[in-house]
Amino acid sequence: MTTVPTTAVQLTDRHPQVTGPEMVAALVPPPQFDAARFDTYRADERFPSQQQAKDTLIAFCGGGAPPARGGLFRRAPKLPELKPGVYLDGGFGVGKTHLLASVYHAMPARRKYFGSFIEYTALVGALGYQQTVALFTGADLLCIDEFELDDPGDTMVMTRLLGELVPKGTKLAATSNTPPNALGEGRFAAQDFLREIHAMSSSFQTLRIDGTDYRQRAVDGSAAVLGADEYADALVAAAAGATASDDVFSDLVRHLATVHPSRYIRLIEGIGAIGLRDVTPFDDQSAALRFVAFVDRAYDAQIPVRATGTSLSDVFTADMLAGGYRKKYLRAISRLVALTRS
DSSP states (O other), X not given: OOOOOTTOBOGGGOOOOOOHHHHHHTOSOOGGGTTOOGGGOOOOTTXXXXXXXXXXXXXXXXXXXXXXXXXXXXXXXOOOOOOSEEEEEEOTTSSHHHHHHHHHHHSOOSSEEEEEHHHHHHXXXXXXXXXXXXXXXXXXXXXXXXXXXXXXXXXXXXXXXXXXXXXGTOEEEEEEOOOTTOOOTTOOSHHHHHHHTTTTGGGEEEEEEOOOOHHHHHOOSSOOOOOHHHHHHHHHHHHTTSEEEEEEHHHHHHHHTTSOGGGHHHHTTTEEEEEEEEEOOOSOHHHHHHHHHHHHHHHHTTOOEEEEESOGGGOSXXXXXXXXXXXXHHHHHHHHHHHHTO
């Protein structure tokens, strides 16, 4: 019988702290998207909106009009007048973050930042609102991934911040989830987003991106579940080349409540594989949402997950999946399927 390596660490023993300057330095695309460029975004021909969004974003970055298609003398389609902000509207797994990172890399800007909504609001909490405004004043570009609509207070703080930056020349690019109690199957978030940032809505051009979740194109089924011996073998193999973590699922879930979500990326810093034992379904939505934020950071860092117990794609209850946070849970499931099979 194989045992879990003694070199495995427990995430529950970690209590990360992050300073304001460290938060600012981290406002770059995740390592997963270091190489993301418009050229590497493969638009699905079945969904023309993907290529249309790509063309518009190239123009937004100063790349000019897209080339004409279908003949030497055919005119390229005329793009709408560009606004200072673009909002990528679509389901999960259609490449919104890839395109957002492509905007960051393509924009010929001296000062540009890329972060999740939670990273920006955490920075306001760490530095104070006025100091955050001063920090970003004069920035050429702010990219905001997963603009949260769940907390009206945080949403309004970001609305106010962006409202101060745009008149001073800052360009914006954002993606978003859908707010609670506003979801139907397959519904997108554009109208909800624009309503929540009503003071800024005229500054944004919405780019709808249709498609299917790319993570499910190559991976079918549910998140992988390992037996006890398989789990130990997997962590032994992972520990041979990197640091592996090994935690009881319920212990980690409790620990996440003691760490601000903006610090989750530091919680898994230096980890090459995440081990979760005895996974069980959630019975508390707050705990489930914290785990979703943890999964997002693990996915950004592309850290494989190995687990025993209940499949991680089955930890969110039917009531959770039927509620206002459905889109968040489905995105997390999609990412967990990919991470447990990577």
